[in-house]
Amino acid sequence: MNFWLVKSEPDTYGWHHFTEQGRAVWDGVRNYQARNNLRAMQPGDQVLFYHSVTKPGVVGLAKVVRGAYPDPTVADDPAQTKFGWVVVDLEPVMALSKPVTLSQIKAEPLLANMGLIKQSRLSVMPVRPDEFELILKLGDEL
DNA sequence: GCCAACGTTGGC
DNA sequence: GCCAACGTTGGC
Numbered sequence: 001m002n003f004w005l006v007k008s009e010p011d012t013y014g015w016h017h018f019t020e021q022g023r024a025v026w027d028g029v030r031n032y033q034a035r036n037n038l039r040a041m042q043p044g045d046q047v048l049f050y051h052s053v054t055k056p057g058v059v060g061l062a063k064v065v066r067g068a069y070p071d072p073t074v075a076d077d078p079a080q081t082k083f084g085w086v087v088v089d090l091e092p093v094m095a096l097s098k099p100v101t102l103s104q105i106k107a108e109p110l111l112a113n114m115g116l117i118k119q120s121r122l123s124v125m126p127v128r129p130d131e132f133e134l135i136l137k138l139g140d141e142l
Numbered sequence: 143g144c145c146a147a148c149g150t151t152g153g154c
Numbered sequence: 155g156c157c158a159a160c161g162t163t164g165g166c
């Protein structure tokens with residue numbers, strides 16, 4: 001099992017949209033590195049749900065319920081399909097009791113090497129098991 | 143192949 | 155609203 005972090009702007013698609021919907025097709029990723037990360041996701045993998053821009057931080061936990069498949073929103077567009085864009089399906093698991101803010105993550109030396117910090121613009125990234133566990137602890141879930 | 147210009151993301 | 159980081163585009 002692997003661990004990941006995905007970002008979303010809460011005004012566009014926030015945690016509450018996700019839980020109301022109960023399931024999300026994670027589309028719109030248009031970056032090669034992020035796409036490669038999506039491709040590596042397997043059903044059952046655990047995913048930190050991160051709000052960017054306004055009150056940046058990890059707000060919830062999700063899981064992969066379907067691994068990568070071609071992005072249906074560009075299925076009929078040859079100009080796009082050549083890039084091999086993919087999506088995964090995610091389901092919410094739970095909200096963190098306490099959101100873990102970006103400033104908390106930055107202040108924690110053990111999290112200083114997270115992709116979140118090092119590559120601030122990447123929207124889908126792997127998380128190490130120890131980092132994952134620590135974030136759940138900071139979120140009062142362990 | 144290099145690099146400047148430009149657009150987007152995301153933190154503050 | 156501003157700016158830094160960085161990915162993409164296009165001229166040469």
